[in-house]
Amino acid sequence: MGKTLVEKIWDAHVVKREEGFPDILYIDTHLIHEVTSPQAFDGLRKRGLPVLRPSQTVATADHNVPTLNQHLPIKEELSRYQVDMLTRNTAEFGVELYGLGHPYQGIVHVIGPELGITQPGKTMVCGDSHTSTHGAFGAIAFGIGTSQVEQVFATQCLLQQKPKTMKIEVNGALAAGVGAKDIILYIISKISAAGGTGYFVEYAGSAIRALSMEGRMTICNMSIEMGARGGLIAPDQTTFDYMEGREFAPKGEDWDKALAYWKTLYSDEDAAFDAVLEYDAADIQPMITYGTNPGMGIGITEHIPTTTSQPESERPSYQKAIDYMGFEDGESVLGKNVDYVFIGSCTNSRIEDLREVAAFVQGRQKAENVEVWIVPGSKQVEAQAKEEGIDKIFEQAGFALREPGCSACLGMNEDKIPAGKYCVSTSNRNFEGRQGPNARTMLASPLTAAAAAVTGKIVDIRQLI
CATH class of the missing domain: 3.30.499.10 (Aconitase, domain 3)
Structure with missing residues (x-):
């Protein structure tokens, strides 16, 4: 064999x-x-x-x-x-x-x-x-x-x-x-x-x-x-x-x-x-998380599952996650206001990620209610972004290219999301307090995060491209 x-x-x-x-x-x-x-x-x-x-x-x-x-x-x-x-x-x-x-x-x-x-x-x-x-x-x-x-x-x-x-x-x-x-x-x-x-x-x-x-x-x-x-x-x-x-x-x-x-x-x-597991790419739409582990994710147009739809043994922890995030059973996340957008981390901070975001935000402006942190994954990514003028595109859109680091992926440095605030993040974890004590994290792609940055809310990127 x-x-x-x-x-x-x-x-x-x-x-x-x-x-x-x-x-x-x-x-x-x-x-x-x-x-x-x-x-x-x-x-x-x-x-x-x-x-x-x-x-x-x-x-x-x-x-x-x-x-x-x-x-x-x-x-x-x-x-x-x-x-x-x-x-x-x-x-x-x-x-x-x-x-x-x-x-x-x-x-x-x-x-x-x-x-x-x-x-x-x-x-x-x-x-x-x-x-x-x-x-x-x-x-x-x-x-x-x-x-x-x-x-x-x-x-x-x-x-x-x-x-x-x-x-x-x-x-x-x-x-x-x-x-x-x-x-x-x-x-x-x-x-x-x-x-x-x-x-x-x-x-x-x-x-x-x-x-x-x-x-x-x-x-x-x-x-x-x-x-x-x-x-x-x-x-x-x-x-x-x-x-x-x-x-x-x-x-x-x-x-x-x-x-x-x-x-x-x-x-x-x-x-x-x-x-062995098999999936059809056609079934996948832009995704976003609504809970406190990466498995609690839905397609952008779907509704948050109800607590009663969960196995009985998991309902208390599920309800705790929904309460922490300030959501309700069956709620849609579309139109939800956000406070921060973080584009970076070892998941999505490479030059391709920054190019994709820059292409989308070019000619657009950051929403007034959102603070945006764009953090390159390395000095080489930062240098390439500047060479291509990506930093200027970000600057014209109202947000700046920062310097390399893990940043707001985890609350271990100066870049922390304040308590109770919602952050659409391209990082990999949405645990309680991961981005700062009592911060609320919603994981998404760079494009979905960029859409939140310019609209100030959760939107379906497919409606904007």
């Missing part, structure tokens, strides 16, 4: 396997940032251990950094301490750091792909749940905890149970105004925030193949939001074209050798998955 793509990559990286025990899995690339690495570095220090292979570790500052005036000292004491600690730790242990002011600085899951560090067939980990982003290139990529960060520092390996495999096929053509973010929010709304638990998901089908690499990254980024261990897409010509010529991608003969290997990375026709 043939192998799935996950099995091919996983088996090629098993250092040791014994019945009844987790595999010892070799890790090709370890990405780190300022939040989950300090304790791991301290653990090495206490044990007198070095980072075993520092050349396979890449660090950047992203979670705690401000997105305005990055040339000035960080105002928040804890954020400043964590970023300073990363600088000291990487210097002491010989790890490459793309810190504030570096031309490669940015969100860890944005800089890996754009620099060519992320490559097909790799195993990649980071102390961050959205490491699954890198699976868009046909890599096994997943988030790990701080103790595991220390394990990889010390051994370049991890103890891991081999995951089950799921294939999710999306076939057909997407309607105008519907994109990758809508695909993944639709899937999660169908299978729930726990529907992928225990699986590594391979996305396939004509609608997935038609996506750009940025779109594929958006899909894989949110695999964790359905409970999956990770998600990936088999590499193809779209992948290879994106990678060629990037800073750390193979060159010359090395490129030819790598390409020959990458072309073997697909699931065999007779490979067996533990679960």
